[in-house]
Amino acid sequence: MAEQNSNAKAEQFDSSLFQPVEFNEQAGERIAGKSLNFWQDAWTRLRKNKAAILSLVIIVIIALLSLFGPMLSGRDAYTQTITQAKLPPKITGLEWAGFDGMATLGEKPIDFYETKQVKDTFWFGTDHLGRDLWSRIWEGTRISLFIGLVAAIIDVLVGVTYGGISAYYGGRVDNIMQRIAEILTGIPNLILIILFILILEPGITTIILAMTITGWIGMSRLVRGQILKLKNQEFVLAARTLGASSARLVFKHLIPNTLGTIIISLMFTIPGAIFFEAFLSFIGLGLAPPQPSLGTLINEGYKELKTFPYLLVIPSTILVLVMISFNMLADGLRDAFDPRLRR
């Protein structure tokens, strides 16, 4: 019975309905998927990481504000107007959120704009010399970001060159270069920086110099490790048997393969440098007044924490946002560049 059934079923299909498929050896080699290079691949992975993308957006917004913020308020960051000193933040329409120009002096909150008879509104208020805090904060953010970026880039340039040469030539060269680096790391960082700032004039250049004088060592070690690992890989040997020059080996084979590591490290170095600048400025070793940076603004602000907390809270918030965003983005980039590292 069962046999009859299956026979009947088989008869339902007319053989003319079928067409033989020709076996094609070439077809077996076809790759159906879209071709993605390293960067496209990393981007698709980064896009899935919501925290990293949010951080990227925050960084872009803060960077844009630091460039164009002072223009928005139309006020200069350096003009002092003593009659308008210490005005709390006031934004028309946002009074309910605390931007009402009130501050508690003594027992009850006072509207400072009324008592000082100021008609304008200052979005982030003014400092003790009557300078517009909005403009000063974005100006300061710009300087902080600039210092962080330049210090990190110098770290990368010096570190990649040093680590690259050390690993590429290896042997005695490597030995000597690593001992020099070790001696440099042996000197306490802060002492070196204080000495630098004592000798040179305080300013952006001095801070960057002081930070990069030893800052590149971490990067150089990272790159050295990567290149040591790569230089004996078979694709590098293959390039050597083809007669590739040193320059070709370094720029076509070795550096492109360490780029992921370099970028991740760069992204972790930037917030580190920004924070270090803020720290130096806070302990009074950083930028000289009247130049603002997030560190100097916080330094000025904390002195009046009780009466005018906005002077401390606003620059601190910006600093925190910058730090968190950079770290989250770097974290996301690490996962995107090297999915094997993900836990």
Next chain:
Amino acid sequence: MENRNKLLEVKNLKQHFNIGRGRVVKAVDGLSFDIYEGEVLGLVGESGCGKSTTGRSIIGLYDATDGEVLFKGENVHDKKSRKEKLKFNRSMQMIFQDPYASLNPRMTVGDIIAEGIDIHGLAKSKDERNNRVYDLLETVGLTKEHASRYPHEFSGGQRQRIGIARALAVEPDFIIADEPISALDVSIQAQVVNLMKQLQRDRSLTYLFIAHDLSMVKYISDRIGVMYQGHLVELCDADRLYENPVHAYTKSLLSAIPLPDPEHERTRKRIIYDRPTGGAVGKSSEDSSIPPLREIEPGHYVSMTDAELEAYQAQLV
């Protein structure tokens, strides 16, 4: 065989590595052999016996400690000027062991294959370069659509064929294949070995085929050299070696080949090679412990002492 041209002569090649604190690893210790034009010389031996080091020393990836390598009568390690080096690089190429490590993951397959063309300026225009890449891809059984893709999109066998195409791009006479199939599936091994055989016929190439898979080596090689701890212990025609192994180590090696035949496998006995001098295995050995090669019949060389000569000759069938 006598009237054939010697393409490569290796004379007393030594490659020692300093591993620090005065210790030296003698990876290759006094190796001599010739490779004739158009032949495939297989090199077999256990892991760590110096097969790959031999290949890398010959092509100049390592600076040899001692001895010389003559390629078409010229000493390979003497070449100083960049021009001479480039000329040498064009005539000798290498296929690597690990298809996952031998292709730069940041370059497209087209750029990887064209690397030799770019370095040696073999193409006059971009079109010519691309056409050569497409030809090479087709030679190894891939298509030109693959040129714009990255290595991670390919399987092991495909990658190995890309490696072969890269080596062929500079039109070499001599190719060192450093265990080209050991990292591949058995089903793919045949594909790659057949491709190499076909290329050898079509382009009259000479191979030094390094491997530890004895049956594959027998299939592709004309002659086979057996290496043990940095020395050659036996060198002879491929078929003859399998019929009539003389050296105890060769016998031991051949006895380890499994056959897909349960009857045979049940009775197969592994011959364990016990080194007569009792030198520490794995550590660097004294130079004297492995005697030099002697010819016991035409084209059949065995490492032996004078005393062993008669005993060995008696074994010949």
